[in-house]
Amino acid sequence: MFTIRSLLDNPDLGLRLLVEGRAGALDERVVWVHNTELTDPSSYLGERELVLTNGMWLAQAGAEEFVGNVVGAGAAGIVFGLREQLPRTPRAVIDACATAQLPLVEIAVGVPFTAVTRAAAGHYAAMRQSGLLGMVRRGDALATALSHGAGASGVLEVLRRDYDVPLVVVDRAGRLLAAAGADTTVEQRRAVAERLGDHPPPLEIDFGDGRVASVFLVGAIGDLDAALLCLRPLRELGDGERAALEQAARFLSLEVAKQQAVHAIELRFASELLDMILSGPQRSGEVPGRLRAFGVDPGGSLAVVALAFMGAGAPTLPGLAEAVMEFFLAENSPAAVAGGTGDVVAVVPWRRPDSDLRDLAARLAHAVDGQFPGHRTVVGIGGSVENSAGLKQPLVRSRDACQVLRRRGGTPVATFAELGTHRLLLGLQDADTLRDFADVVLGPLREHDAQRGSELVRTVQAFLEHGGQWAATAEALFVHVNTLRNRLAKVTELTGRDVARTEDRVDLYLALEAAEFYG
Structure with a gap:
């Protein structure tokens, strides 16, 4: 860096320091040198420039005025050039610089200002050369690091x-x-x-x-x-x-x-694996080789889990598949991880009881939640199979279970079996469709209950919960059996569905479940 001290250290210039200025001023950067004899050079001075002057302005202005103008322009300091008519730097100039804490350097009569300019130019040339050499050296080192x-x-x-x-x-x-x-x-x-x-x-x-x-x-x-x-x-x-x-x-x-190129290839490679599994016998022969590419033994027991963010239709975010990969790397477990628009699927070796899959899924959900603050992760467990030939069923189950969890909320981890068949089917339906279905079936009962203070919806729910047993339902509702029969007759009148018929019971049951499922 070009500084006043670097000029003082140049023996060819023969400079003499008269005023050191404020602390550290001699080591601050100097942008360039500026030769002037104007009483007020501030209009032409750039910040951090070094002023070269012979003091010709002393006939028109005092030292305090000149130094004040130099300081106001933000100059780095003053080099006062001696001449035969002025063999010593005036005391007034020295005192003014000392008061302003502005560095002041004296240059001998026999040394021209051009010598200072050449020194500055040489210093900057050396700096540029050093910078270029450093950039070339660093570029070679960077290229070597990447190539290795x-x-x-x-x-x-x-x-x-x-x-x-x-x-x-x-x-x-x-x-x-x-x-x-x-x-x-x-x-x-x-x-x-x-x-x-x-x-x-x-x-x-x-x-x-x-x-x-x-x-x-x-x-x-x-x-x-x-x-x-x-x-x-x-x-x-x-x-x-x-x-x-x-x-x-x-x-x-x-x-x-x-x-990015490698990652895109890996994701496409993994996505193709899911297509192979879902295609059944047509591409089943390709599955073992693809699993081996991910370090997964196709001949051993395998498990499948599917992961997504809570909320129906919530997209996967960039980095979700990578977060799942990082989890299994931390677990020292190979895994084939494939990301889609709605979920991320992992196929992993599994030689433990299926009951332990829940703990794995819970730890996976917790790890991913930590990577995506503000998002809640759900994991559907598809179960395990003896080898890669049976992967289609756990793959479908894990993704279906994941989709249900996204819509339903509550527990973040569940297996296909835990959700129950009817709940799984409900979870795979559009929310608005199910709400409309529940409103059509239960709407007349809700309206009657609201207007008459009756309990028709609660009565149907209790009847179905007790397996259609009249006495048990009446006892649970604290009513007479005849009262129960009258209520259910009213249900038939309002909805057109008779609890004595299996298909009508199914409609009423699914309507109640759909209402609970989507709140």
């Missing part, structure tokens, strides 16, 4: 050799791709992912905990796919640090593009 498979972590390692800055790389799904000297929470990475969707993207992100991160965008295949974050504000980064971070972001684009 070091990935995003290798890129950050190269950066940290030159600059001690805290760094993280986060993609648009909020996943942590690499970190060096910095820690971020799940919520902070989610905030980064959301801000990457801004137009234009931010230059800085305030995490709200006193930390502000500078953002260097990482594009891949024409899109903005990640960000290199330096957990320092931009104003605290030097030019060299910014240039290095921008260079690293360009190299990270190559790594992110490669990861």
Whole structure:
């Protein structure tokens, strides 16, 4: 960096320091040098420029006025050039600079200002050359790291050799791709992912905990796919640090593009596995090979679970399949994980009792919830089979159970069998359709109850809960059997459905279940 001290350290200039100025002023950056004899050069001076003057202005202005104008322009300091007519720097100039805490340097009569200008030019040329050489060297190191498979972590390692800055790389799904000297929470990475969707993207992100991160965008295949974050504000980064971070972001684009391509292939590979399983005998011969590609033994016992976010129609978010993969990696278990528009399915080796699948599913739901704050995860358990030949049934069951859980709420984990056949069928229907069905069947009874204070809906429910037994139902309702018969006769009159007929009982039962199912 070009500073007043760097000029003082140049023996060819023979400079003499007269006023040091405020603390650290000699080591602050100097932008350039400016030669002037104007009494007020402020209109032409740039901030952090070094003023070169012979004091010709002393005939028209006092030292305090000139120095005040120089300070007002934000100059870095003054170099006072001696001449035969003025062999010493005037005391008034020295005192004015001391009062203003502005550095003052004296240059001998025999040394022209051009020598200072050449020194400044040489210094900047050396800085540019050093910067270019550093960029080339760093570029070679970054290319080597990527070619050796070091990935995003290798890129950050190269950066940290030159600059001690805290760094993280986060993609648009909020996943942590690499970190060096910095820690971020799940919520902070989610905030980064959301801000990457801004137009234009931010230059800085305030995490709200006193930390502000500078953002260097990482594009891949024409899109903005990640960000290199330096957990320092931009104003605290030097030019060299910014240039290095921008260079690293360009190299990270190559790594992110490669990861995306590999990830897309893996997801397509896994999705094809589900198609093979569901196709039955036509493609069953391809299933074992595809499972082996994921490290799953097709000849051993296998289990299937399906995962999604709570809420009918809630889409899967970017990174959901990856979160499931990370869970099974942490479990030291191979898994074939496939993501779709509505759920994520995992096929895993399973040599334990099916009862233990519930614990696995609960831990999976908890782990994914931690990755997606504000979302609740449900897991449908399809059960296990002896080998890959029987995967179709548990796959269908797991996805159907997952769909029911998404609509119904309540427990986040359930097996196909636990849901019950009629509840499973209800869960697979459109909510509005079922509400309409319940309203058509139960509406007349609800209206009668509201107007007359009767209990026809409760009576039907109690009758069905007691298996159609008249005496048991009457006892539960604390009414006479004849009263019960009169009530159910009224139900038949209002709904056209007779509890003595099986199909009519089914209608009434499903209507009550649908009303409870969707509130």
